Amino acid sequence: MAGTNSELPLIAEGPVIILVNPQLGENIGMVARAMANFGLAELRLVDPRDGWPSDTARAAASKADHVIDGASVHDSLADAIADLNFVYATTARSRDGFKPVRGPSVAARTLRTRYRGGERTGILFGRERWGLNNEEVGMADEIVTFPVNPAFASLNIAQAVLLMSYEWMKSGMEDESQTPFQAVEQTPATKQDLFGFFGHLEEALDARGYFRPADKKPRMIDNLRSVFTRRAMSMQEIHLLRGVISSLDRYSRKNPRGGEGSDG
């Protein structure tokens, strides 16, 4: 299921992802894949341990080749962010200092606003084992950190990039309840449609003596109708349910163990 589909729009924009001293090619590849999943494209590597290019990274990227091919290598973090206007540092640890600390969704909205204003932005991610040092965090404008389980707080680098990329994608949506596809479109039923259905059902049940004893009938009808009024029904659902009732009401069972009238 991985890889690009050339018939669909490829989103490739937004903040630069900067990995400081990444150790494993596999992690770099998973970072590239996560970026591609959520429409980011520009990857910069500061002094990657095992050099670059990396076959391991390409394999782990699951065909996010546009990210791998576009990645650049830099000797220093200062060089890697020289052309950017606004940079976040990701860290799981509290730091001394005056820098504002943001959650991922607030940070993503800030990045989106600055991106729309024409600024070049970036997000720094540290080494697999110990993250960013204080000097590196100091080069960023603000800090972003994740709301994690206090006793199990360590995210790997690809997971951290995934979450920021995902929040970036969400920050571009007009409404976060938007989904890439929707349920089959249905026409809301009117109350008249609903009452027609009730009449159909209750008539079929009445014909079989379902409402016994007679003085309980109003209460039984109330309860039965409640089942179908807990949420607004669609025309399609009412049509389907009326088909069910017609089938039960009009046709005898084909199963020999049942026999006619077995639902009476």
Next chain:
Amino acid sequence: MAGTNSELPLIAEGPVIILVNPQLGENIGMVARAMANFGLAELRLVDPRDGWPSDTARAAASKADHVIDGASVHDSLADAIADLNFVYATTARSRDGFKPVRGPSVAARTLRTRYRGGERTGILFGRERWGLNNEEVGMADEIVTFPVNPAFASLNIAQAVLLMSYEWMKSGMEDESQTPFQAVEQTPATKQDLFGFFGHLEEALDARGYFRPADKKPRMIDNLRSVFTRRAMSMQEIHLLRGVISSLDRYSRKNPRGGEGSDG
């Protein structure tokens, strides 16, 4: 940096994660780690290809042992969800049918509301290569899908679990701008503090003949003050800047190449 820290609270609650026919132990382990990161704990496996327990899974879980040890294996999906009240199916593909389709944050808030109401909930994730089949999706109450890059839409199973776990954690926060730690607390400066700083700076500059020609002085002061009024300053920042001015103003350079009064 991975593993549990027994001095901090371990969150272990919320929806059950159900993996249908997972193939690779490594993926199961990364799922367990992602769950632990965001406070989920209960993992169920439907017919895992390579059996259970799995050393590969345990290794990939980076010490999320409480999730691995608590995982249960089931022959069928129906069995795995038998005790649950409300279940989401994750899918990247549009399906025929009436089921509502939600984005991850809406789904997480629904799960949180039901959890708080005492319901048992779960989220289904399909096979690595082709997800869930229609019958399996049919067993869920609603569908959840991710806002991805249309041309690069495939998330791996551990990434999908990570995003839902993260949204679950966020759904429990009163305010999504909350962060696990904050910047060093600072006292907002008053305008009087700010004007005191301006006076200090401008006096030091004036003594050196900075404001030349004299008729430009008001405009130069306007511009200088603008630099420091673009955002509200804290007392700590003003204190720090006054220290800088005092240092430049009162002490001569120690660097022999500079010499006294070199900043004039």
